[in-house]
Amino acid sequence: MAYELYYWDGIQGRGEFVRLALEEAGAEYIDITRESGRGRGTGAMLAIMQSDGEALPPFAPPFLKDGDLIISHVANILLYLGPKLGLVPDDEALRYVVNGLQLTITDFVAEVHDTHHPIATSLYYEDQKEEAKARSAAFIKERIPKFLGYFEKVLNQNPEGSDYIVGNALTYVDLSLFQIVEGLVYAFPKAMSNYRGSYPLLAALRDRVERRPNITHYLRSDRRLAFNTEGIFRHYPELDIGVS
Known part of the structure; x- marks a missing residue:
């Protein structure tokens, strides 16, 4: 079924x-x-x-x-x-580690959403544009480095190597991190322009996921919708600032 x-x-x-x-x-x-x-x-x-x-x-x-x-x-x-x-380790204890990382991604996604809707979801973006600018500036300066830096650290400290976030095989968190990077690059291309230099292990993970046969096929299919300004990750040029 x-x-x-x-x-x-x-x-x-x-x-x-x-x-x-x-x-x-x-x-x-x-x-x-x-x-x-x-x-x-x-x-x-x-x-x-x-x-x-x-x-x-x-x-x-x-x-x-x-x-x-x-x-x-x-x-x-x-x-x-x-x-x-088959997207979690066999070790039951590590499955809770994986879940904890996914919950951290959940927190991050909520903050991404609030960059363009910092006051209320019931208001249009145009009704809170100035507040969104302030929220996005703080998000780019403080929160992107906080979260991506954390995931880079976890990759670096994985006892099984840095190919995957937990253990020695792909988990659903690796797939979610791919989506996080893709979404941030779409929403904040200026801010993310040097992410490969700042977070090389995360960038390598993103590329590794993209090359997986089923993911490659999916990304090229019409099932993979394009990012747009109706979703979580939205590109508004006025919210995107470079990082010095």
Whole structure:
């Protein structure tokens, strides 16, 4: 039975972290909102979220349906999928390390979102542009180095070598770090112009993920949507500043 992935159509967003894991593993899945008919489409997602019949309806997408089980939140979904897709170490203790790293990525993604919506998600970007400029300047100066520097450190201190973030094989966190780098380069090309020099191990990991056959195939397919100014990572030139 195919997994069912529920996320907003037209954007990569948070759903892309789950999508990359499914694509890497060659798992059969249905992107529900990107299809119409047969109980699919955005309406099908909203029906689950707004249903009075669901004992524990998900608060927001993404969520994954596996049979009758519904799992919400990116890190939680990946914690569930990791063993099934072969994207976590065999060591159970290390699986919690992987989950902790994914939760750190969750924190980082929330900060990325707040660069263009620092006041309220209910307001348009144009209604908070000046505040977004201030928030983005602090994010570029302080938070990008804080988070990327941390992941670079973890890669450097991996006892199994720096090819992967945990252990000696690919995990879903490696895939998520690829997405983080890609998103930041799209949103802040000036600020990220020298990331390869500042974070060489992270840059090498990004390239290593891109070369994986299933990921390469996915990135070239129409299933991989382009970044745009509706998702988490948004490029507004006025928010992008170079780093001295």
